Amino acid sequence: MKFGVVVFPGSNCDRDMQDALQNDFGKEVIMLWHKDKDLSMFTTDDCIVIPGGFSYGDYLRCGAIARFSPMMQSVIDFANRGGKVLGVCNGFQILCESGLLPGVLLQNANQQFVCKNVFIKNGAGQALKVPVAHGEGRFYADDATLDELEKNGQVIFKYCQPDGTVNEGANPNGATRNIAGIKNRAGNVFGMMPHPERSSSEAMGNQDGRKVFELLLGLN
Structure with missing residues (x-):
């Protein structure tokens, strides 16, 4: 599996993602400029990553402008053909704005930028420590959509919490039902607010982010 990392004006986690995939997992990574649209070098066995940052300065809603970039039009087509797509932080916002994932990301409930380590729980009940850094990371969807997401896994x-308990005290942004990440119905598009690329190296003192890449993309 090789990776494409999309770079927008305002992206600030693109090189972090490149470093994690290349140096921590030994994968081939191709950087993709937002004005380009050629994804012919990728097959549906590969993965396109939409990294964190402030695409186009987030001057409208976070991710709303990036959704209309030439590259995102190609990413949408790639995902609809079954290719894997991962969006982290601003990338998650872009995937929701593009319609590849349901719901929206709203301003944090405390109206403040949050930057700290948090714990997230996967379907197997494992608690992983991964950092967040966002001002608009509060996932929201209507009850019918939320029920559907939960029902379909x-x-x-x-x-x-560190022991895996899901409660309000562990929620850094007020996200509905404590949701930190979702996938589409087909299971090939993933979005999450926490940053696994910032916690996948021994040099960071935390490698729980590696487990995120392993769980979602089968990396090892």
Whole structure:
């Protein structure tokens, strides 16, 4: 599997993602400029990553402008053909704005930028320590959509306490039902607010982010 990392004006986690995939997992990574649209070098066995940052300065809603970039039009087509797509932080916002994932990301409930380590729980009940850094990371969807996500197993991560307990105290942004990450119905598009690329190296003192890549993309 090789990876494409999309770079927008305002992206600030693109090189972090490249470093994690290349140096921590030994994968081939191709950087993709937002004005380009050629994805012919990728097959549906590969993965396109939409990294964190402030695409186009987030001057409208976070991710709303990036959704219309030439590259995102190609990413949408790639996902609809079954290719894997991962969006982290601003990338998650872009995937929701593009319609590849349901719901929206709203301003944090405390109206403040949050930057700290949090714990997230996967479907197997494992609690992982992964950092967040966002001002608009509060996932929201209507009850019918939320019920559908839960029913279909599309909620991939929830904010939790270190022991795995999911409660309001573990929620850094007020996300509905403590949701930190979701996937689409087909299971090939993933979005999450926490940053696994910032916690996948021994040099960071935390490698729980590696487990995120392993769980979602089968890396090892």
